Amino acid sequence: MNTTRSGRPALTRPDGTPLRILVVDDDPDLAEVLSGALRYEGWQVRTAGDGASAVAEAGELQPDAVVLDVMLPDTDGFAVLRRLHTVQPDVCVLFLTARDAVEDRIAGITAGGDDYVTKPFSLEEVVARLRGLLRRAGMARLLDDGPRLTVGDLVMDEEAREVTRAGELIELSPTEFELLRFLMRNPRRVLSKAQILDRVWSYDFGGRAHVVELYISYLRKKVDAGREPMIHTVRGAGYVLKPATR
Amino acid sequence: MNTTRSGRPALTRPDGTPLRILVVDDDPDLAEVLSGALRYEGWQVRTAGDGASAVAEAGELQPDAVVLDVMLPDTDGFAVLRRLHTVQPDVCVLFLTARDAVEDRIAGITAGGDDYVTKPFSLEEVVARLRGLLRRAGMARLLDDGPRLTVGDLVMDEEAREVTRAGELIELSPTEFELLRFLMRNPRRVLSKAQILDRVWSYDFGGRAHVVELYISYLRKKVDAGREPMIHTVRGAGYVLKPATR
DNA sequence: CGAACCTCTCAGAGCGCTCTGAGAAAGCGG
DNA sequence: CCGCTTTCTCAGAGCGCTCTGAGAGGTTCG
DSSP states (O other): OOBOTTSSBOOBOTTSSBOEEEEEOSOHHHHHHHHHHHHHTTOEEEEESSHHHHHHHHHHHOOSEEEEESBOSSSBHHHHHHHHHHHSTTOEEEEEEEGGGHHHHGGGGGGGTOEEEEESOOHHHHHHHHHHHHIIIIIGGGOSSOSEEEETTEEEETTTTEEEETTEEEOOOHHHHHHHHHHHHSTTSOBOHHHHHHHHSOTTOOOOTHHHHHHHHHHIIIIITTSOOOEEEETTTEEEEOOOOO | OOBOTTSSBOOBOTTSOBOEEEEEOSOHHHHHHHHHHHHHTTOEEEEESSHHHHHHHHHHHOOSEEEEESOOSSOOHHHHHHHHHHHSTTOEEEEEEETTHHHHHOTTTGGGTOEEEEESOOHHHHHHHHHHHHIIIIIGGGOSSOSEEEETTEEEETTTTEEEETTEEEOOOHHHHHHHHHHHHSTTOOBOHHHHHHHHSOTTOOOOTHHHHHHHHHHIIIIITTSOOOEEEETTTEEEEOOOOO
16 A cells, blocks of 8 residues: 555555546646645646646546646636546546636636635645545545544644634634644654745745744644643754644 | 665665665765765665756666755756656655755745755765655655664654653754764664764764764763663773663 | 873853744735 | 734844863773
8 A cells, every 4th residue: 555754545546546636737847846745645646738738648647636727828727627528527627826817717617516726825725625626526435534634632624624622613814724734734743844834835935934933833822822732843853743642 | 685784674675676866966075975875874876966967867777766966057956856757757856955045946845745955964864864755755664664763762753853761751952863863773883983973963064073972971861861871982982872781 | 100091071152943022014804 | 994814024032052161080001
């Protein structure tokens, strides 16, 4: 059985082979970063730079999901979507789109069960959305973990975006939620500020690691408030989330 | 079965052949030191001096991991990364980068599960990171030792950066941790102060062996405190870590 | 026995890491 | 347009880490 970074079994297809994802973006750097993150999940990834090769690749690879930039040099997203569905009818699609384009026409897409993420995005967000899509597409029973993340008495319901500790509801801002999700997906593992920055913040974020420290301190106030601390600083290395050892 | 310095079986590929590593750096001296340290692990190493020959070498060698200086004379890190992935899709990459360049362009690289080390680095750090990468890349079951190092009742969890003796948690500073890791990777073997200095401290460290003595004394206070001593001085030779013989 | 050397400990300076608090900028809704 | 939330910046306090230097004890060897 193949495994992912956390030692968990990877999310696989019915026959045990890894899930296949096609990444379509005309920016090669971005495509590289994306496919790196998806490979890290234990998935098999291929990339394409335009609509035409995307459709060609899809026909060959028969991917379970496609990550698709709507702004492509040759065609627009909808045309590609249509042609993808003729090649692979049950494929899931996660659209990448500029913020201001959202209102336009993407709205009708989620109706089909597909989803979208606005640029600039964070890698954790893309991975989370993709997992959501695949889960809803009927791969649920193959998932190693449910839609719930649990570390000690800390529980996160990703779909409901609800977090509780010892049964008590904790309210989090979007960034706080994303940061905590990353920590909870990597419990007992020291994560460097650079790693956190790369995964939780958007890829074009210019700011420095100081933001991470700040948001860690926010999380502590809400998650650890008055309780046995779960978020620990490892000087010179990063941060780690561990079940409280009482 | 081939073995390493410590008499342990080497970390090998599925077919039993040694792991293959490609070192890419335009400084031949540094590349030599690095490949020496990696060969010492029982791995098969080749070197390249620029991006173009790196890609060529990778295509031929089909390495399991690449140690890659980001500042190369001909191309930038991302481009090499992309081309490496087309030649060898599941290759792990450990980037070498200057400290101030970290924030800039490394962003997104660790996202893929790859990792980086800032110059100047210590050889133990490079080896440790490389082992971490390879382990996470699915070589886990091939590893002779788990992510845990054990000597007597002394246990180190490298990922969580946690050390316990007889179940009791021991808190260590980064340098103390690195030094203890080196000792634990070489139990029952006398290590000279020069060896320790070369491995644990950065290659450009100007200081003298006195620092080693100092840090050994710190370690003793924390690891041996009140217990049967495990860290022993061998006068005129160095230090040795042994399980307590009670 | 005395000198030279090795080893360990202690005290302290410098410095970088970590966190806090205040507040500015941006987005959103009323 | 105003107020609220979210996000980010900035400055600074505190403290732990790292290394240096001095000196004491132990060992070796002449």
